[in-house]
Amino acid sequence: MQNPLSALVIHDIKNALSLLEIDLEQLNHRKDTPLEGRRAYRRCIELKTRLVSFLTLYKHDQSGLQPAMVEVDLAEFIEDLVRNSQSAMMAESHHGHQIVVHADNERMKPGSAAGGFGMFDENLVELALESALNNAVRYAHRRVDVWFEQEADEIVFRVLDDGAGVGELGELMQRKITEKSSSTGLGLALCKAVSEVHGCGSVQLESVPGGTLFTMRFRAAG
Amino acid sequence: MANLPVQGINALFSGGFIENEYVHFNKLSALVIDDISAMRHAVRSQLQSLGMNKVSVASNANDALELIKATAFDVIMCDYNLNSTSSGQHFLEYLRNENILNATSVFVMLTAEAEYSFVANAVEYIPDDYLLKPCSESKLRSRLERLIDRRAFLMPVLKALDAKQYDLAVTECNKLLDIAPDARRRMDVLRRKSDAQLALGDHLSVLETYAHAAAVRGDAPWVMMGLARTHYALGDFAQAAEMANMLVGKNKNYVAAYELLAKIRLESDDDEGAFELLNRSSVILPSARRFRSVAQAAFLLGKLEDAKSNAEAAIQLSNGSMVEKPDDYLSLAQTQVDMGDHKCAIETLEKNARKHGDVGLFGVAKGAILAQAYFDSGDHEKARKLMERSVSLLANRTDSVAMTALGKAALKTGDVVLGMKLLTQAVQVSGQDERVIARHVKKSMIDTGHADKVEDVIDGGRKRILLLVDEATKLMRSAHFSEANQKVNEALAIHEENLEALMTAAQLHLLWLKHEGMDARVVERAKAYLSTLDKLVPNNQKVMNFYRFFNDIVSN
Structure with missing residues (x-):
């Protein structure tokens, strides 16, 4: 933020929100937590995620994101992403029936040279994929699959949901429009920004047999 | 690895935690270091609800230091922003430099985004993991489970490293390599093996370890940096520089590579070039x-x-x-x-x-x-x-x-x-x-x-001795043991109690035995050098390691 005061205030808000989140998390460990407590936790997470996404995009627009390249084990990364995804955790409540998010080992393709390791900013990519997951669980019927594919000089992340099947292009269009207009449209913009700063990145949302496929790809090493 | 379905919201909210079959958090001790009291206690609550009973807290580096010296914590969670004068990174650098941190302790740095890109490049002194604040309990759990799980696999090696029994650490590494289930574990073990061999000064063996690691995964930065350093130690500056430059090409902020390149410039008396490189690394980090x-x-x-x-x-x-x-x-x-x-x-x-x-x-x-x-x-x-x-x-x-x-x-x-x-x-x-x-x-x-x-x-007189010791070291590292021995003897002829010459003589004889097999005369000389050293510098760590190395070779 250009204004030092706004920067300070935003930082304060983020810290306070983090503490609130941890308090609510602890509260929700209790068996007798009322429904309101759970709802408050959910809202707090949503709010924090939105604030972090917004701050990340804001930084991208103002000064450009500087990815911190570290070595990442891709299979572990996907496994953790799925296990800890807060949007996946919340998925059920949107629909009233359970949506299962899978780290899809069958589809994971480690590159022959890189052997399933990549250099990228794991926190930025996690933030981007979390927003893609968030989108996927909102439209999925039952199931979301997540995996990576490693090509010669590219890392590809995919999120497949069983939401809009073949011939349901109308729904896909609807999703793309929603992405543009709604406040949660932050998500796609964030994914674009994150893939671009890693080099030669792109983001795609397409209808495939059996569902809708989100793809984010970027160059393997910065 | 099985597919992991996410637990439904109810499973997460219905209290209690899912006990991991490998990681028993209730047996682990932890230290939380943060200058903000609310944060400190929040992280402590998170660790406690993971099942940890023994969680200590410290609000500054000095208090943390006292606690770390007194207790071998299993997990240390340190905030990057400790206070205006000392960051978590400085603290970690200090702990590693002074050898205060146990190999068996898992050190996790908690950072805010702004600091993250800054610390992630500090390759020389990396923590075991970085966690971005705020961190949810489920994320904290899965990161810690992985770290503890890795530590459990490496435990015999880590214990040997903590006891400074580097030869034992190498032996334990070899055992683990036979049973490592995947490439990731093999790389973990190879990294520790190279640390132990470096501590023993066994550059020829460490080169083999790096070659082994490169065969598993050649572009791992620590392997490339290790190879560059070893080539440097062996006097092959051109190859060391090539490796370091490759690293810098991949990551222009890799300060350890700049620092090695600076050393190489000094070797060729390019003081100006060395200054530029050192300056660059001080700007980056x-x-x-x-x-x-x-x-x-x-x-x-x-x-x-x-x-x-x-x-x-x-x-x-x-x-x-x-x-x-x-x-x-x-x-x-x-x-x-x-x-x-x-x-x-x-x-x-x-x-x-x-x-x-x-x-x-x-x-x-x-x-x-x-x-x-x-x-x-x-x-x-x-x-x-x-x-x-x-x-x-x-x-x-x-x-x-x-x-x-x-x-x-x-x-x-x-x-x-x-x-x-x-x-x-x-x-x-x-x-x-x-x-x-x-x-x-x-x-x-x-x-x-x-x-x-x-x-x-x-x-x-001094310069001549050092020159000879230097030549002997280079000959020793390229396995020309009897030529190296001649040089050391010339140096000892000038000053028979010169420590550098004696240390080199001892090390040279140990490597000689290791690489060319047992020879009674070499054994005798090795013993004599070790006992002279023991008299001159009693309880010296390096000499102790030489003794262990020696006993290991002789008993095999």
Whole structure:
């Protein structure tokens, strides 16, 4: 933020929100937590995620994101992403029936040279994929699959949901429009920004047999 | 790895935690370091609800240090932003440099986004993991489970490393390599194996370990950096530089590679190039240690303005923290004297460095630099008194830094005989720091108009010994053991109790046995060198390791 005061205030808000989140998390460990407590936790997470996404995009627009390249084990990364995804955790409540998010080992393709390791900013990519997951669980019927594919000089992340099947292009269009207009449209913009700063990145949302496929790809090493 | 369906919201909200079948959090101890009380307690609550019963907290690095010295924590969670003067990164650097941190302790750094890109490049001193704040409990759980799980697999190796039994660590690594279930575990083990072999100084074996790791995954940065360092140690500077440049090409912020490249430039006497590289790494990742290196390189190059600003930066960054070094004030003051600014030099030492007192070896050097400053101000009487005090403070002690400062002051204040004597001794007792001390001595002599006597002072027998030891080391590392032995014997003929020569002789004989098999004469000589060393430097860690290495070889 250009204004030092706004920067300070935003930082304060983020810290306070983090503490609130941890308090609510602890509260929700209790068996007798009322429904309101759970709802408050959910809202707090949503709010924090939105604030972090917004701050990340804001930084991208103002000064450009500087990815911190570290070595990442891709299979572990996907496994953790799925296990800890807060949007996946919340998925059920949107629909009233359970949506299962899978780290899809069958589809994971480690590159022959890189052997399933990549250099990228794991926190930025996690933030981007979390927003893609968030989108996927909102439209999925039952199931979301997540995996990576490693090509010669590219890392590809995919999120497949069983939401809009073949011939349901109308729904896909609807999703793309929603992405543009709604406040949660932050998500796609964030994914674009994150893939671009890693080099030669792109983001795609397409209808495939059996569902809708989100793809984010970027160059393997910065 | 099985597909992991996410637990439904109810599973997560219905209280209790899912007990992992491998990780028993209730058996682990943890330390949380954060200056903000609310944060500290929040993280502690998270750890407690993971099942940890023994969670300690510290609000600053000094308290944390006391706790870490007293208890071998399983997990240390440290905030990056400890306070204005010391960051979590400084703390970690200090713990690793001083060998305070156990190999069995898992160190996790908690950072905010802004700091993250900054610390993630600090490859020299990486924590076991970084966690971005705020971190949800489920994320904390899965990260810790992985770290603890890895630690459990490596445990016999880590324990051997903590006991400084490096040969045992290598043996344990070999056992683990046979049972490592996947590439990731193999790489973890190979990394520890290379650490242990480096501690043993066994460069030939470490090269094999890196080759092994490169076969598993050749582009891992630590493998490339390790290979670069080993090539450097073996004297193959061209290959070392090529590797380091490849690393920099992949990650332009890889400071460890710049620092190695700087060392390579120094080998070819390219001081200017070394200075540029050191300067670049201090810009990428500022630390007191890096500012110190830049200040020294600049000073030796006569770039006094750069020397001054970097010495000031080192003082500012470390002031009040654990990485504070009183010697920074000496460097700054000497630079100020050389710039002709005796007033500032006096202020630096008498006012700013007051808290470090004026006794001991620091007092010797402080007095010597002050003497120069007062001499320049025209107060020759005060200069003379300061010199007398420093000489008597030094007494019979031999310390190359203090002697270099005092020698230079003597030359400058007109006592040429004392100056020559001190500088000659400084080089003779400089040991590992010979190269640096010799450069300082040379510069002092040239600056005070004694360029003609540089060779005499630096030679003084010492240079010949070191040259021979250096040649022997290179021959030893390329497995030319009997040629190396000849060189060491020549060095010992000059001075039979020279430590560097004896250490090299011992190491050389151990590697000889390891690589070329048992030979009774070599065993006898190895024993003799070890017992001489044991008499000269009792309980020396390096000698102890040599003994263990020796017993290991002989018993096999």
